[in-house]
Amino acid sequence: MSNNPYLPKLARLIEAVEMTAIEKLFRFEFVNEEDAKAFSYKPGQFVVVSVPGVGESPISICKSPTRPGPLELLIRRVGRVTNAIHKLKPGDVVGIRGPLGNGFPMERMKGYDIVLIAGGLGVAPLMSVLQYVIDRREDYGDVVLLYGVRSYQEALFRDMAVDLIKHPEKTSIKAFLSFERDDPVFAKLMEERPQNVRKGVVTVLFECADPYIKPGRVCVVVCGPPVMYRFVLRELVKRNVPPERIYLTLERRMKCGIGKCGHCVVGGATAIRYICKDGPVFTYSDVLAVRGLV
Amino acid sequence: MRYVKLPKEMLGELFEALKMFGEVHAPVKRGKTFLFTKVSSPNEASLNYNRTMLPPKKYFVRPLEEILKVKVGKGYEPVVEEPKRIVLLGLHACDINALRVLDSVYLDEPEDPYYQSRRANAFIVGVSCEPDEYCFCKSMGTDYAWTGFDLFLHDIGEAYLVRVGSARGEAVVESIKKAMSEPTRDDFLKLRDLELKRSKMFKKELNASLLPDIVDSLYESDVWAKFSDKCLACGSCNLVCPTCRCYDATEKVELNLEDGVRLRRWDSCFMRSHALVAGGLNFRPTRLDRFRHRYNCKSSIEPKTNTFFCVGCGRCSAFCPAGIDHVAVLNSLWGLAT
Numbered sequence: 001m002s003n004n005p006y007l008p009k010l011a012r013l014i015e016a017v018e019m020t021a022i023e024k025l026f027r028f029e030f031v032n033e034e035d036a037k038a039f040s041y042k043p044g045q046f047v048v049v050s051v052p053g054v055g056e057s058p059i060s061i062c063k064s065p066t067r068p069g070p071l072e073l074l075i076r077r078v079g080r081v082t083n084a085i086h087k088l089k090p091g092d093v094v095g096i097r098g099p100l101g102n103g104f105p106m107e108r109m110k111g112y113d114i115v116l117i118a119g120g121l122g123v124a125p126l127m128s129v130l131q132y133v134i135d136r137r138e139d140y141g142d143v144v145l146l147y148g149v150r151s152y153q154e155a156l157f158r159d160m161a162v163d164l165i166k167h168p169e170k171t172s173i174k175a176f177l178s179f180e181r182d183d184p185v186f187a188k189l190m191e192e193r194p195q196n197v198r199k200g201v202v203t204v205l206f207e208c209a210d211p212y213i214k215p216g217r218v219c220v221v222v223c224g225p226p227v228m229y230r231f232v233l234r235e236l237v238k239r240n241v242p243p244e245r246i247y248l249t250l251e252r253r254m255k256c257g258i259g260k261c262g263h264c265v266v267g268g269a270t271a272i273r274y275i276c277k278d279g280p281v282f283t284y285s286d287v288l289a290v291r292g293l294v
Numbered sequence: 295m296r297y298v299k300l301p302k303e304m305l306g307e308l309f310e311a312l313k314m315f316g317e318v319h320a321p322v323k324r325g326k327t328f329l330f331t332k333v334s335s336p337n338e339a340s341l342n343y344n345r346t347m348l349p350p351k352k353y354f355v356r357p358l359e360e361i362l363k364v365k366v367g368k369g370y371e372p373v374v375e376e377p378k379r380i381v382l383l384g385l386h387a388c389d390i391n392a393l394r395v396l397d398s399v400y401l402d403e404p405e406d407p408y409y410q411s412r413r414a415n416a417f418i419v420g421v422s423c424e425p426d427e428y429c430f431c432k433s434m435g436t437d438y439a440w441t442g443f444d445l446f447l448h449d450i451g452e453a454y455l456v457r458v459g460s461a462r463g464e465a466v467v468e469s470i471k472k473a474m475s476e477p478t479r480d481d482f483l484k485l486r487d488l489e490l491k492r493s494k495m496f497k498k499e500l501n502a503s504l505l506p507d508i509v510d511s512l513y514e515s516d517v518w519a520k521f522s523d524k525c526l527a528c529g530s531c532n533l534v535c536p537t538c539r540c541y542d543a544t545e546k547v548e549l550n551l552e553d554g555v556r557l558r559r560w561d562s563c564f565m566r567s568h569a570l571v572a573g574g575l576n577f578r579p580t581r582l583d584r585f586r587h588r589y590n591c592k593s594s595i596e597p598k599t600n601t602f603f604c605v606g607c608g609r610c611s612a613f614c615p616a617g618i619d620h621v622a623v624l625n626s627l628w629g630l631a632t
Contacts, residue, residue: 004372005405005407006361006406006556007362007370007372008369010369050370052364052365052366052367052368052369053364055543055545055556056543078573079572080572081572092367093367095370226577252569252577253568253569253570253571255541255542255543255558258404260399260539261540261558261561262539262541262563263568263569267590267594268509268594269509269510269589269590269591270507270510271510271594272590272591272594291513291590
């Protein structure tokens, strides 16, 4: 039983940074050095976090493997386990299983422009891609970020988002931001940068980002609330982005994360998929073949 | 395939040899149905049975089991169990094929160590059977076990014609050589004729060709609601299904608030919580969604074994309190009168 895939490795909370009223960025470090050394992952992979005595929850990794240091997980306080995680103090111990899932095919995406489309908490797994592409800048073409949030108060990485939009000269990333609720901070930003900031859901940004979405040379990476995918896909299909270069990362209920417990099973009888094992990253081609993926 | 012949009066010899391997479990009649349980002599076993209520999966993925020990706030340790050797005597071909399907999931990388250990320590003895009004294994292609057993006993009247399916099986046969004989040409003809007779006895038929495509493409059919309206969403079909393998995991803490266990227990895709995520979003919010999900899952083909996830054992129909018949649902989808 030395190789028990259900046995979590111990990790210690280094710090928890408050991002919004309900979300924190947690930095964990493995207790055993061997576990830390053995932990190598790809952008888009996830871990299962255990609070001993409470239970487990699947969480995507919010950091690129190109960056050393602690494991970063952006966690919304929404259920039993995530509430317990939010109550942890530095030094407290959790269990980590993983990395799990397939992750984004960063090799296959080399040479393409990268368009990231994030809605709300969907920015968490995409952060691993964004950082990766920034760190391997010469391997990729233009980097475009379409980021939809509710409001400044509810926006994750809001300072980064504001900075990217206010000072495009500082980076090579073309950033666009949409917000849904009346909000003085973002309203002002919209006045300053009308070409980059819009009121509405994330799809309103296609209009301003259009010049940067060249179907022949883009890879699109999408993550957001389940309802978002259909609308974003419609816009991408309209723009003739090839289905095999549209990548989506999906969520479902999971208990094991390794294709046993059956909760994340999706699909019709011709194509059954496990989100945890076959995903969480799927292409739009998969969406066309597997019923109920989005 | 190696064949040997075991006269029925010598079954006791085989039984003793099997006992040398481990504890023998076989179908035993309880009330109106059968269950797999420990037997100490061949007389206790009912080798002429239609089906047990719970399938053999209970030996490998337990209904409820502890997988980890928890030290609250500190960490986890695996629950280590002493491997125990058992013999499952009297599995039908459908159940043997169902174990192959479970293997494809639980022994896929990364292997489930609990399942793996129990599976490696189980000796499988199949037995031939005749279909009753619920059986449709022939339609699913699982009426024949071509692998997945150590020994397979074919009832040919006064003797069993035994197929030897593994080196372990070979060793058992070798140890009771004196009780066995070489089958004759007549024995093989008997086996042939009985098998042909059996294949004509099936009362239920399901057209399995193109079945995955029919079930997938007719997702919007009215047939689903017609049956799901009758469904009690009790999950009995999941519990009795030999290939249903969903489990839920929870942690239980002792009153000292220091020790605990992580448990897993059989789950059911008919439970509202099955696809519910934190925050309240349910990916299969209605009973209709869950009903269709089960039929899609069961009508799909496991790619490694090339076997349907449904092996046609008939348990879900036989034990459905609402009287929903698996074959009737799918035949309705085919547009056939039921």
